[in-house]
Amino acid sequence: MDDNTTTPVTVLGLGLMGRALAGAFLKAGHPTTVWNRTAGKADRLVAEGARSAPTVGDAVEPGRLAVICVTDYRAVREALGAADVKLDGTTLINLTSGDSGQARETARWAEARGARYLDGAIMAIPSTIGTPDAVILQSGTRSDFDAHASALGALGTVTYLGADHGLASLYDVSGLAMMWSVLNAWLQGTALLRTAGVDAAAYAPFAQQIAAGVATWLPGYAEQIDRGSFPAEVSSLETDVRAMAHLIEESEAAGVGTELPRLIKAMADRAIAAGHGKEQYPVLIEEFGKPGAR
Ligand SMILES: NC(=O)c1ccc[n+]([C@@H]2O[C@H](COP(=O)([O-])OP(=O)(O)OC[C@H]3O[C@@H](n4cnc5c(N)ncnc54)[C@H](OP(=O)(O)O)[C@@H]3O)[C@@H](O)[C@H]2O)c1
Incomplete structure (x- = not known):
């Protein structure tokens, strides 16, 4: 009906x-x-x-x-x-x-x-x-x-x-995790660029382009997660970690907060220490938890 x-x-x-x-x-x-x-x-x-x-x-x-x-x-x-x-x-x-x-x-x-x-x-x-x-x-x-x-x-x-009656709530908070992560990343960049006199409004279109570009990677990365196999087709985690170090150094030098960049790098460092340095970024899923581990 x-x-x-x-x-x-x-x-x-x-x-x-x-x-x-x-x-x-x-x-x-x-x-x-x-x-x-x-x-x-x-x-x-x-x-x-x-x-x-x-x-x-x-x-x-x-x-x-x-x-x-x-x-x-x-x-x-x-x-x-x-x-x-x-x-x-x-x-x-x-x-x-x-x-x-x-x-x-x-x-x-x-x-x-x-x-x-x-x-x-x-x-x-x-x-x-x-x-x-x-x-x-x-x-x-x-x-x-x-x-x-x-x-x-x-x-x-x-x-x-x-x-599962819990799914709507789980999708809701997962969507919020996405929203806050994108906003925080944007704020980190905005704070950095303001130290060089760049307005938030000038950076926003560039940030929007990056966020939209990264979003197109998700389906392919999701396939890697579902397969449990993370070949470095674009870049390895070791390469990403070097760029993360630059973000921390830039932020420190500019007097901008390093809390978020340090958190990002700490997770990647742990994955590398666990032997995943030659694999691709979504291997970090293991830092976020394992299926069924409620
Ligand atoms: N507003 C948004 O933008 C938005 C967006 C997404 C989701 N939501 C969700 O929608 C829900 C409602 O949000 P809202 O914005 O409508 O909040 P709200 O304007 O603060 O209204 C709360 C409502 O809950 C009622 N209420 C509270 N305790 C009660 C109780 N013990 N028994 C009976 N009624 C009770 C209130 O009744 P009284 O009038 O008697 O106080 C009022 O009707 C929340 O769970 C919120 O997270 C809201």
């Missing part, structure tokens, strides 16, 4: 993100019921056609799709744990940010109460919700996702990741 714009939905939690989610459902034509712990936040949505439920128990009913988006998983359990809430027969989609362990635990908790449960992560800001720019990740039982993929499509670009 795939639902359409006539599918009734409930949105629990009307913070900045919850209001955006409810607004997108309304705009797409879904009869939308909303609930928030603190009164008043539903007013504008009600003016746009939403029904404001007085309690979570009233907002959630069998066969209805319920989306919850509150501060954290503790708030999820508080809101849904109220005595009058019957989850039996509902599909609950949790778009609250958290970690994969919380997602898996909440899935077990909700399923034990008769709900179908999908966990999700929103990699977007409220103003993009309802547009293709809003990236929304989903994990849980495939048939539950398929049943509601159309309704979820009102929120943005929705990607199903797999049956």
